[in-house]
Amino acid sequence: MTQRVYSTRRRVLVTGGAGFIGSHLCERLLDDGCDVLCVDNFFTGTKDNIAHLVGRPHFELMRHDVTFPLYVEVDEIYNLACPAAPIHYQYDPVQTTKTSVHGAINVLGLAKRVKAKILQASTSEVYGDPQVHPQPEAYWGHVNPIGLRACYDEGKRCAETLFFDYYRQHKLRIKVARIFNTYGPRMHPNDGRVVSNFVVQALKGEPLSVYGDGGQTRSFCYVDDLVEGLVRLMASPDDFTGPVNMGNPVEFTILELAQKVVELTGSKSKIERKPLPSDDPKQRQPDIALAQEKLGWTPKIALAEGLPKTIDYFRQGRPEGQTPSVHR
């Protein structure tokens, strides 16, 4: 009698797997030979982001809201489920906090039961409007707990707290990545974020909406670089939990970004000033010394290389019916 051979593939759960970053991560994990379970409630994500993965034998898609318990058997968990753009997370702020907090409790409970390694997609927003620049992981942040961004910022901060309490109390193997502004193909064209807004406006020949004087800064990481960082973090030794910053340290003013987009699209669009949203951080730049030291990770794709790929994606347009918006 022949003996049945059981798969030795790592079984990996990606929550928020149908989103912008999640879809790239699912693709990378499949290419690495993992068995991937993508869980998403399609709040901001879309099936079109992962349509090219459906049908691959080691890819599985499950519609599920992480604020409810989830019973599956996996070896590793990437917890990305959470709307990330201000217009998305402010649409239903209570649900945003629930997604971060109840979602974290559920995936941590799951990780505890099945002894899985678990990674949290945290954010540079835990630093709020930072008074230290650039931001090292040791900085505790400057967050308004009752402002419009608090549902996201404080939700993510509480999720970090839960991760570290499960680590201390239940000896879970945790990893916390603090992700800075990331861009690339499959961003939502109308999520109001600066890269997608500027590219879409430039391609339509509309004015580019620069909020405030455009002197505020951001550092933009191309999605492939970020995914490489997340995969390296998951593979790092158990005694390395993070939190670890992940982003591209090259800083641009928003006005510089607008000028670059106009140049690369060859658009005739002009720049139009609009009011600065409340609690808008003035500066943001990751200090990535820890990721460089512990993971040997440094972003390789400069804005000059990543922006044209993103512009191409938006130029091709999404298929009919793929209107990116809040799907509820």
Ligand code: NAD
């Ligand atoms: P996204 O909105 O494209 O992806 C989030 C995904 O989570 C979507 O597919 C959405 O449908 C899903 N989701 C939301 N609530 C859910 C719920 N309750 N249950 C199940 N699924 C749910 O955003 P993204 O940019 O890909 O962000 C992914 C993660 O990375 C988020 O946790 C975000 O906070 C974090 N992050 C992103 C950035 C960035 O610049 N894009 C920066 C910092 C942190």
Ligand code: UDP
């Ligand atoms: N949980 C889950 N999947 C599991 C195990 C737990 O969704 O496989 C949820 C469970 O519903 C619980 C949460 O995770 O509410 C936290 O679980 P934990 O075991 O830490 O706490 P407890 O069950 O004791 O509240």
Ligand code: UDP
């Ligand atoms: N921004 C802008 N015009 C836009 C969208 C955004 O000037 O059309 C600015 C915004 O005020 C902020 C920066 O660009 O200073 C980044 O905004 P985004 O919403 O992309 O990310 P976050 O504020 O979360 O870093």
